[in-house]
Amino acid sequence: MAANIKVALVHDYLREYGDAERLLQVIHRLYPDAPLYTAFVDYQQLGTEAKRFAGWDMRTTFAQKLPGIAHPHRWRGLLPYLWENIDLSEFDLVISSSGDFVSKSVLTRAETLHVSYCHTPPRHLWERLRSHPQSLHWYDTWLDTRLRQYDFYASQRVDRYITNSHTAARRISKFYNRPAEVIPPPIKVHGEGQAGDRYYLYAGKLTRQMQVELVVRACTQLDRPLWIVGTGHDAEYLDSLRSLAGPEVKFLGEAPEEALPSLYAEAKALVFPCSSADFSREAVEAMGHGIPVIASQQSGLREVVLDYRTGILFPQPTVESLVDALNEFEGLRFSSVACIERAEEFAESVFVDRLQWFIAQALDAHHAIGVEPERDSFA
Template sequence: MKVALVHDYLREYGEAERVLQVLHQMYPNAPVYTAFVDRKRLGDAIALFDGWDLRTAPSQQLPGITRYHQLWKALLPYYWESLDLSAYDLVISSSGQYLSKSVLTRAETLHVSYCHTPPRDLWDAPQTTGDRHWHQQWMQTHLRQYDFYASQRVDRFITNSEVVARRIRKFYRRPAAVIPPPVSIHGCGEAGNDYYLYVGALTPQQHVDLAIAACTQSDRPLWVIGAGSERARLEQLAGQHVRFLGDVPDEAMADIYAHAKALLIPCPTADFDFAAVKAMGHGVPVIASALSGIREIILNDRTGLLFSEPTVESLCRAIAQFEGRRFSSQACIERAREFAEPVFISKLEWFIAQAIDDHKAPLVQESFSTSAI
């Protein structure tokens, strides 16, 4: 089979790129089509894509596309529909905010989309806000309509969690199989007793201020790892026991996890969180919002705790409850292994094999019927 991979864009190495990397590992000869590649922003991570057959859409030539890619979103239909994928039997799109699932394929081609999420800026944001001009509102409505119709061209949807599967059913009226993304698992270690830990972006969407306020109010030490636009504001909120470390290389994380009591994930809207699985892979339990998709990852009262409301008081109660219990590091590691790379590959291979058989069946039947006539 001739296989092609399609990915939104390459401007950072995040969770979506981790999925793409494993897809390319499964299909090493497949070209990777993407809207644009920002080599400067990728920095050293660009080496991860050495030897790949990267093919960019016409959008790569737009002025300022790497820096102002959000401003060019009105042209998304043109980016993706201009790609010629007629030579391929199987197309796998890794799609999120930039709608790469919108590519056009032949009827004979099977298009499987690993949809990280329906774009939140289209489906979760209000239609009208005071700071948006009429043309921005029009573009949002236009792209939302286009996203829906483009989603109907996909043959099969896969996603990372039941939370996102429900959003796909709601917004696209399509079913989606759940195959959690591949996570690198450390596979050994035990939780420490020195501090609580947050690992992730420092942005308003992550509600890091909940973790900082809860630890400050509870007089508990907290180490914050990550970077983002909220750092300056969060540092002003933090008490004396909160420490900001910025971005930390992966090779240094094992020692940090070894001294952590638990990982805190305060975001109530998180879908799937790689950091949660990585922490459990080091034997560290997780305290997370019960409203988020993290509830599908941790086993409540066994590999962590869920707190019911996205408030400081609720998180403080969870921390107090956590310190009155004992959690098995081995149970955390065993749970993390269920999200390891080989598990992802095995599930995806089986899913695609089934999808190929189902996709070919009507074509064979149609061919037989035509020849019989």
């Protein structure tokens, strides 16, 4: 890559330190002088995590001054004006980290290569998830229809797509009619450890979409100890989880990263029940500690968990199916070495090597013939 190339990063918004922000950090380490364009930064919501972005050349949009920053989807109708108001004309390479807030919609010159790491096409626009039913007012339906049309047309501006899994790549192919290179996100892999025998572990967000009630019901039905790490903002859902939980289910709240190794050390397995997830950082982290994973076969974790080698995939997103999987799991043995070796395939160094190679190839093609006809990455 040319040393004098000018690079800009684009990200939906900063209001939590989640999987997308972890990926953004790794990309920023590759391009430390690149400015970051983002819709807004919610410093209050970020709290102490804001220090992770200290020293960055942060450039927010006019959304930073809008009221109601805690509920940004209320003014989602402004998204086209928000992203298209950014001037990226001075840059040779733009890398966007795009999800529900469609930051891939930025405008770039024909000479500029725009590579988008698309975590997913916005699920609220393109799908009605079984675990997250919606009944919309007519205005919301109309607005989502307009935004869906805009999202499709904006998606055609991107030169190259990268995404986290073949599951997400199929979604990009279906909704945008574009191929996507699959480069799983970077994970810090512990590289040692083995499963314990005290409890099953769930780690992640406590939301309806994550279907946490499945593992709570299953472990309560079997009277198996379950430790739950994580929080959520839906008070009604959290109350329902606690009402479903038997005496063997413990809610630990948010755990600091330094506490996770000790939690993994005594866990039988990580249970990840969500059937709509494309990827799971927690699953790879668990395997990196030598812990097998029990996950939904309908999710993107079928690309991560090796069935009957590093865990078990249960077929249906039901309590009965998960109960059967837990019973079967307890009659099997799993190699901690196999789990760790599998996790290392998703290590940060692997991501960096693949991303740099992909961008270098894309830049060469872009400079050689302008815009190269896209190849099908599913071959």
